[in-house]
Amino acid sequence: MPGAFACVRMEGGDPDTSDGGRNANAMRAITPLPRRPAWKALVSHHKTIAGLHLRQLFAADSKRGERFTASGAGLFLDYSKNRVDAEAMKRLVQLARESGLRARIDAMFRGDRINVTEHRAALHVALRAPKSATILVDGKDVVAEVHAVLDRMGAFADRVRSGRWRGHTGRRIRNVVNIGIGGSDLGPVMAYEALKHYSRRDMTFRFVSNVDGIDFVEAVRDLDPAETLFIVSSKTFTTLETRTNAESARAWLVQGLGGRERAVAKHFVAVSTNAGQVSAFGIDTANMFGFWDWVGGRYSMDSAIGLSTMLAVGPANFRRMLAGFRAMDEHFRTAPFGENLPVIMGLLAVWYSNFFGAETVAVLPYENYLKRFPAYLQQLTMESNGKSVTLAGRRVRYATGPVYWGEPGTNGQHSFYQLIHQGTRLVPCDFIAFARALTPLGRHHDMLIANVLAQGEALAFGKTEAEVRAEGVPEALVPHKVFEGNRPSNTIFARQLTPETLGALVALYEHSVFTQGTIWGINSFDQWGVELGKALAQRIMPELTARAAPRLAHDSSTNQLIRHYRRAR
Numbered sequence: 001m002p003g004a005f006a007c008v009r010m011e012g013g014d015p016d017t018s019d020g021g022r023n024a025n026a027m028r029a030i031t032p033l034p035r036r037p038a039w040k041a042l043v044s045h046h047k048t049i050a051g052l053h054l055r056q057l058f059a060a061d062s063k064r065g066e067r068f069t070a071s072g073a074g075l076f077l078d079y080s081k082n083r084v085d086a087e088a089m090k091r092l093v094q095l096a097r098e099s100g101l102r103a104r105i106d107a108m109f110r111g112d113r114i115n116v117t118e119h120r121a122a123l124h125v126a127l128r129a130p131k132s133a134t135i136l137v138d139g140k141d142v143v144a145e146v147h148a149v150l151d152r153m154g155a156f157a158d159r160v161r162s163g164r165w166r167g168h169t170g171r172r173i174r175n176v177v178n179i180g181i182g183g184s185d186l187g188p189v190m191a192y193e194a195l196k197h198y199s200r201r202d203m204t205f206r207f208v209s210n211v212d213g214i215d216f217v218e219a220v221r222d223l224d225p226a227e228t229l230f231i232v233s234s235k236t237f238t239t240l241e242t243r244t245n246a247e248s249a250r251a252w253l254v255q256g257l258g259g260r261e262r263a264v265a266k267h268f269v270a271v272s273t274n275a276g277q278v279s280a281f282g283i284d285t286a287n288m289f290g291f292w293d294w295v296g297g298r299y300s301m302d303s304a305i306g307l308s309t310m311l312a313v314g315p316a317n318f319r320r321m322l323a324g325f326r327a328m329d330e331h332f333r334t335a336p337f338g339e340n341l342p343v344i345m346g347l348l349a350v351w352y353s354n355f356f357g358a359e360t361v362a363v364l365p366y367e368n369y370l371k372r373f374p375a376y377l378q379q380l381t382m383e384s385n386g387k388s389v390t391l392a393g394r395r396v397r398y399a400t401g402p403v404y405w406g407e408p409g410t411n412g413q414h415s416f417y418q419l420i421h422q423g424t425r426l427v428p429c430d431f432i433a434f435a436r437a438l439t440p441l442g443r444h445h446d447m448l449i450a451n452v453l454a455q456g457e458a459l460a461f462g463k464t465e466a467e468v469r470a471e472g473v474p475e476a477l478v479p480h481k482v483f484e485g486n487r488p489s490n491t492i493f494a495r496q497l498t499p500e501t502l503g504a505l506v507a508l509y510e511h512s513v514f515t516q517g518t519i520w521g522i523n524s525f526d527q528w529g530v531e532l533g534k535a536l537a538q539r540i541m542p543e544l545t546a547r548a549a550p551r552l553a554h555d556s557s558t559n560q561l562i563r564h565y566r567r568a569r
């Protein structure tokens with residue numbers, strides 16, 4: 001593979017670095033997870049470490065807080081408050097090697113069809129590859145295509161933002177409504193919220209996803225159709241929710257502009273891979289921004305699916321975000337596993353899921369602009385790694401993807417943190433914090449940071465019975481006021497929430513997910529699990545609306561619920 005990514009083949013020396021195509025064969029011969037030597041070593045090492053408290057681990061190594069850290073792409077990771085020692089980390093890194101992670105990374109960056117059940121590459125890294133790179137898929141250089149679309153998006157965004165693009169009545173566009181769902185919604189909403197500081201404040205951005213009509217109604221209730229642009233974002237352009245919302249949007253617009261169908265041309269653009277459906281809907285394909293089947297929905301926020309982001313923050317900031325993604329890609333591709341942020345975080349997620357029985361990971365950004373980041377990560381992580389068969393289709397005998405969830409701090413502290421501190425479950429936490437506020441306000445930021453640091457400290461070290469008693473707490477209350485501690489967390493620190501940082505942060509989790517999926521030997525890039533419900537909904541829909549009572553052949557519960565709805569609607 002020529003171009004910037006070609007250097008993956010040229011590194012050597014470290015066992016983590018590439019050996020290019022040779023590893024492809026090795027990948028096919030990976031030993032099942034429970035039989036890998038590193039796994040066995042971890043099973044036995046876990047017995048030792050499970051009984052150790054973070055207090056002991058810190059007492060045994062005064063430099064632990066400095067040693068168990070890593071940096072890359074502008075992010076600093078402190079993972080010292082995890083229930084690992086040097087031996088555990090060594091074995092986990094060995095597990096990554098034995099799981100063929102290096103070969104998988106190379107295969108992904110090379111554009112191999114690693115999404116085996118859909119026979120596709122998973123090439124989101126090509127979306128942020130530099131113009132000078134070349135990545136061939138079926139003999140075509142996809143990087144050139146990516147940059148051609150980015151340039152078109154940029155030109156369009158400039159026209160809209162400058163007012164050169166006018167609506168049907170000649171007014172400039174002041175409102176942008178993205179219509180899409182899942183991967184065509186969560187990334188754009190999250191990025192818009194995250195980068196609001198950099199956005200055009202004289203324009204309104206809304207996001208409609210749910211087929212619940214209220215989502216659309218509320219999004220447009222105070223908008224003037226003459227100044228509103230809809231972006232219909234749908235990779236397939238067949239998604240029921242998006243089609244339904246787009247049709248309602250078209251009706252709303254046409255009605256609002258005096259029944260003029262021609263108005264659609266100036267008020268609708270599409271982001272899709274399906275030109276046929278886009279033009280059948282009535283959108284001129286000249287106003288369509290394409291992407292490719294090798295971009296998974298949940299990995300698409302930096303493709304044309306990010307058009308709303310670009311309209312909000314401008315092409316230059318969008319490219320800064322891509323640069324952040326790229327920096328993390330390069331870090332993931334080249335840093336030795338023991339210093340590699342996504343690898344370390346992925347391995348720790350495996351460690352807690354498989355050895356400590358942890359069911360979840362909480363992501364707790366101490367940055368209000370990241371309020372939609374946990375929701376975005378829910379899809380990225382759970383749609384990717386919520387699988388129970390291996391790449392070869394065999395049932396796994398170990399836990400796979402944990403539940404990711406979270407809320408921004410400090411809000412969460414006054415809510416669910418109680419369970420993390422004193423509940424019976426182990427909830428590993430990722431704290432995310434920034435050294436500088438985007439808009440400093442008095443002592444708010446120092447307080448915010450004091451809180452995030454205090455939470456990590458409290459979770460790790462807790463408060464012993466002796467300490468509680470020493471405070472003069474009445475005996476009956478002592479057990480209630482004890483904090484066991486030994487609750488693990490990562491702290492991810494960046495200088496400031498910039499477009500670059502956001503890109504790096506998203507890529508960090510993308511690659512952590514990939515690392516986990518590789519260890520578990522599952523396909524992180526398909527999502528067959530969402531199909532069944534969709535198919536059943538199509539079957540139920542006419543049964544709800546048929547005039548005559550339909551013959552129902554579902555289970556007795558579903559039949560009864562359908563009858564109940566028919567009676568009550």
Ligand code: G6Q
Nearest residue numbers: 182183184234235236239297298
């Ligand atoms: C993501 C999933 C899914 C998808 C939506 C929307 O990885 O594939 O969330 O993004 O179902 O699909 P369309 O973009 O095709 O409308």
